[in-house]
Amino acid sequence: MVEKKSEPRKRGRPRSFDTNAALDAAVGVFWREGYDGADTASLAAAMGLTKPSVYAAFGDKRSLFMHALQRYGATTGAEAIQAFVAAEDATSAIAAFFAALVTTQSGKRGGQGCLLACVAAQCAETMPEVKTLLADSLVAGQAHIADRLEQAVRTGELPDDYPVHRRARLMIDLMQASAIRARSGATADMLASLARENADMVLAR
Structure with a gap:
């Protein structure tokens, strides 16, 4: 009688959690508490994992922070650019960019700011x-x-002499400034008013 060879046993157990959901929870903790204020126990609890599971899946706290930053950059942090690109015309695009920042920076999606x-x-x-x-x-x-x-500019929505690169840089700088104001306690209404002013500034000729 020929003995059947047993299948090699796989090491470890497959992950039984949603990686993106866990990272979203980590994003929330880091966003609210800051890097130093977010201890591993709080992160693990928010993620619904044990500390050993966090280490196994994401590495140490510093590595988890990088994973969280990348997740944020691909989701909430990308919403303003996505709204800008999707708009039908330049004026709407600029307004949509700053309006999206009000949503993402005012505390409705996690911590205040960015x-x-x-x-x-x-x-x-x-x-x-x-x-x-x-x-x-x-x-x-x-x-x-x-x-x-x-x-x-090519389609005539903006004038030929519109300073494209200076205004693109200005929009990024205003995004950063808005985040600081939000982190400092600016309300959603204050941020919305600022968003309208910023849009007018970028469109000014």
């Missing part, structure tokens, strides 16, 4: 990987805006 501008920026000097992520994010955001504005 996880990148208000939390990650504080870690940039001691975490080179965070500094690189921030720089790349700013460059990418400005490039998306400039591309859309250049298209608007």
Whole structure:
């Protein structure tokens, strides 16, 4: 009688949790508490995991922070650019960009302000990987805006002499300033008023 060879046993157990949902929970903790204020126990509890499970899935706290920043950048942090790109005309695009910031920065989606501008920026000097992520994010955001504005110039929505790259940079700078104001306690109404002023500034000739 020939003995059947047993199947090799797989090491460990498959993950039984939603990675994105866990990261969204971590984003919320880091956003509200800051990097230093977010201890591993609080992160694990919010994520619905044990600390060993967090370490196994995401590494140490610093590594989890990077995962959370990347998740934020692909979701909430991308909403203003997505609204800008999706709008039908340049004027609507600029208004939509700043209106989206009111939603994402006023506390309706998590902490006030912006996880990148208000939390990650504080870690940039001691975490080179965070500094690189921030720089790349700013460059990418400005490039998306400039591309859309250049298209608007080509189609006649904006005048030929419209300073595309200066205004794209201005929009990114105003986004950062709005985040700081939100983190400092500005209400949604105050941010909405600021958003309208910022849109007018970017469109000024």
